[in-house]
Amino acid sequence: MPTIHWTESGVNHTALWRSERGAPPPKRVVIADDTTTADAAYHLACEGTALLWRGDFHNARQLLQALARRVDKTPQRKKRAKGKATDADAPAVPMANVFNLHRQAQAQRARVLGMVLLPFEADYGIALRRAPDARLACAEAWGPVITTDGASVAPMRDLLGMISAHEWRKKGVEVAALGAAPNNRIHPHYGVFSPIRGEYVALVATAPLPQAGPSQKDLVAFDIGTGTGVLSAVLARRGITKVVATDQDPRAIACAHANLTQLGVSAQVEVLQVDLFPPGRASLVLCNPPWLPARPSSPIEFAVYDEGSRMLLGFLAGLTDHLTRHGEGWLILSDLAEHLGLRTRAELLAAFAAAGLVVLGRMDAKPVHAKATDSTDALHAARAAEITSLWRLGAAAT
Template sequence: MTNTVTSPPSLIHWVENDAPTSLRWHSESGASAPKRVVIADDRMTADAAFRLASEGTAMLWRGDFQNARQLLQALARRADRKPPKQATAPGDIFNFHRQAQSQRARTLAMVLIPFDDHYIIPLRRAPDVQQACTEAYGVADGPFVATLRELLGLVGAHEWRKKGVEIPALGGRIHPHYGVFSPVRGEYVGLVAEAPLPTTDVAFDIGTGTGVLAAVLARRGITRVVATDQDPRALACAKENLTRLGLMEQVALVQADLFPPGRAALIVCNPPWLPARPSSPIEYAVYDPESRMLKGFLNGLAAHLAPGGEGWLILSDLAEHLTLRSRASLLGYIEEAGLSVVGRMDIKPHHPKAADASDPLYAARAAEVTSLWRLSVR
């Protein structure tokens, strides 16, 4: 018999009407509950709120909800006035940019919103967020406190989920769930749609996310696609998308860290592109600490490829332009894994930041190329 130890919920504490009060704290980013909390309402000025937030004092809002949104926008404007640290080396520019983004996020996380039962917000002019919260958090579990910034993020994710992202290669839309990386960078999807197929039998999609690449492979005529992910949210998202597209008969979803059992003549992986440490669970879609997923895919490929098969690695060279990883290192990983490069397809990104000269990472983004590396076992 196994004893399961359940951690007690994190609590947030404050004093209200001269009485100490506590409530459950919820943070999708894993942030700890603020240690200093004051009550705030419509009388709070933006300058006073910014001073409190900069000092690490959180404000539990008791006023009009729409005024809280306006206050958050005012805090963002003040946070954005701080001049960035100057640097010339690409790696330093990237690190300073991440530090600034992290500090900005901490400041904006100081506006807190209370939730009653059933995700009801007990504030004037508060919107109905029950569906958005249920999609992100699951079934309601009593009152709690969360940041307004997180709430607006999950409301935005709910709208993305309803609208979806048009994928030309599918002739349809992919609907991302909260916490699952959205396929807004369509160039990598186009590469998978155009690369010559080594097989139409069995393919693996490693780290499927929304299921977009599994769907593209199925639409291209792959008889059976096995799509893996270790995140239950991603698997639920992929299942919903593949069902909507009518592809579940061709695609099997498996919860796994990288590879499923067996071999396939085509194995596709689009790992996070930047070898840096995530600051929250959601950032694991962008940042791959110490290139764990990239190396894991490459090192496991030979054991899972069928004879004569190909592994497709979809990777941006943004990390190279930011000096986070060199091209020589990438080629070294490939060689050490017993693999050879049999071909490569390149495409320039089309996203807005690649043309935004005001972006701190503009030089790297403007030079960025996304590649599909076709790999075989030596």
């Protein structure tokens, strides 16, 4: 692990550096406490100087919130003189440009807010006034403590994210497609995308299964990029007795194992840590790749951003080699990238054809998440038009 260095009371210090988004350790670190003003902290953070907190924990949270308000503050527009151009007269900005500016703003926000740092003891304890006992949440995210002298430093935002993930992991997310409560909850782990968007799960729960033989018990399914294991669980609950779920992320593998076990379907689902496909063929090969062809800036964003459409194109290119005769590939994909100008429908269909695939059918669903109706969101126009589809793909006749 990388290390972070700073001077405190004339003494040089070193600790392990932890950053969930993979940021390098800051080169400049100053000590901050309850006397540090939000304006001073904001100025330092914007310059790239990190603030290692030594004051009250709750005051650090308030400071972080104050920094967020400063980052998010939109300058008030000056009143236009009569006769000058209005917003309606301004040329339309391409959505791809809006998206790129939005991502740049998000990255800048993450950099500034990531400059408030906390010290962690070797057992993940936090020696600050009124600090919570977050050792379990840290262990779930960072792994068990394996050393007695591993003091570390991490951004406060990371800790707050780990605490939130720990609470969601305990509570779970109810998934209607898995049946009646209480045996229908998925418990997402830290760093694994939560299935809070139910429309794509409902599509998998209702799409007609391909015929595998005299009995559906003969049907074998692959779930590529399983994440929490939610779609494998849905397939198992639909009566498929052999599902192979894959993922390359160790956190997702552990999460899927835990969820499938607590849902009582682990005997039907084998979980493998591989990139894309397991060995063999299946009557149904399912994939819900990241929907936007852009570069992720943190591990959790790999569930949303697929740089260069690597996973999407990899799935399409290898699909026919892993389908049984008359088998189907199910691609769950939002068209948000099309509305953002990041990919066209023609390019998607061309990718199907290049992989030797034909469209057997398509089922659509309108997202119902909060951002779809939030008119203040920078990407509202694209989100309001978004449709999530389950594409049923088969091998083209030769």
